[in-house]
Amino acid sequence: MYNFKVKSVVHDYEVQFIDNTHSCLLNELRDGDFIIIDNNIVRLYKDIFDPILERTRHICIDALESQKSYQGLIPVMQQLIENGFRKNHRLFAIGGGITQDVTAFTSSVMYRGVDWIFFPTTLLAQGDSCIGSKTSINFGNYKNQIGGFYPPNKIFIDLAFLNTLEPAHLQSGLGEMCHYYIVAGEQDFFRYKNDYPLALKNKEVLAGLIARSLEIKKQYIEIDEFDQKERQVFNYGHSFGHAIESLTDYRVPHGIAVSYGMDMANFISVKLGYIPEKVRIDIRELLSQIWQGFPIGDIAIEKFKAALGKDKKNVGTELRLILNKGYGEIFKDAMKMDDRFTAWLKEYFENEL
Ligand SMILES: NC(=O)c1ccc[n+]([C@@H]2O[C@H](COP(=O)([O-])OP(=O)(O)OC[C@H]3O[C@@H](n4cnc5c(N)ncnc54)[C@H](O)[C@@H]3O)[C@@H](O)[C@H]2O)c1
Ligand SMILES: [Zn+2]
Known part of the structure; x- marks a missing residue:
């Protein structure tokens, strides 16, 4: 299958596509290692994990946003410290992005850094978040406010986990992966648009899309x-x-949400003369399939503007938006939240949703 290495300032790491998590995990585990695993994965994949968890120290977590917070990490770190977890031991994360963030953040601060290994089980984690080193936790109601960069030492991707994923989470992963293909260029975008309906039925096609998404990232x-x-x-x-x-x-x-966001960025890009309407429509044909079943027409514009104004990437009162000058020509632009911008948002919410 497609295996590759990622270079990192922290340490290089390897991504492997596997088809037998049980034997891979048994092969990798050493004395003293700890598994941090999503409760839903334990419940859904008893045959794989029960025999391993019986003899390996582990912490089961609920994949909830409240878990990736200082409060949520206290029992995790307490169990590690009280059960003799040492600097030469490793953490194994098995789950989606929440399990990843909990384990990555913990690994980055425990004893000033321990090794960790990741088995991503959601499409978002397999096709996007597993590489890139980000390790954020939430602070109160504010998402991903605290963290750093600390990649795993190895990543093992087993597509079999995707069989049990809720359709909404599958759609979400496909939406997230889409932005890589638009950033990469026209050829990649149209490959994605063409493969999208097939990927939902055919694992080979999906594997190809995941691999290319990671390659672009x-x-x-x-x-x-x-x-x-x-x-x-x-x-x-x-x-x-x-x-x-x-x-x-x-x-x-x-x-x-990101799929809607790309469409909004494209709408603004047309208004500014950066892309022709045809490009926006070609992309929207795909995005509108991804966001099906999740209407957002009831959001009030004033609240939307207030939320945009809180984006951590803004500078002063100016927005920093990533806009579109064509496939493969995605770029950062400054934008005032003035009457013109408000009128465009109003037009979008009235006519496009
Ligand atoms: N560190 C990063 O680079 C990065 C990047 C993107 C997102 N994130 C974070 O990731 C989180 C979202 O992660 P996510 O969407 O991967 O999922 P998740 O971890 O939030 O899990 C979503 C749901 O799917 C369940 N689940 C996981 N694997 C399953 C499977 N194989 N079958 C059935 N159910 C399964 C979980 O129990 C949970 O109920 C957010 O907190 C986000 O901020 C982090
Ligand atoms: Zn994202």
């Missing part, structure tokens, strides 16, 4: 791991997306 994180410059294009769709997530109390999953 790898090119950027290897030159700008700490998100100072080139990597920032991956915020495409995210300023609008985060506003949608928070105003819908996270009822709209991240990748679906």
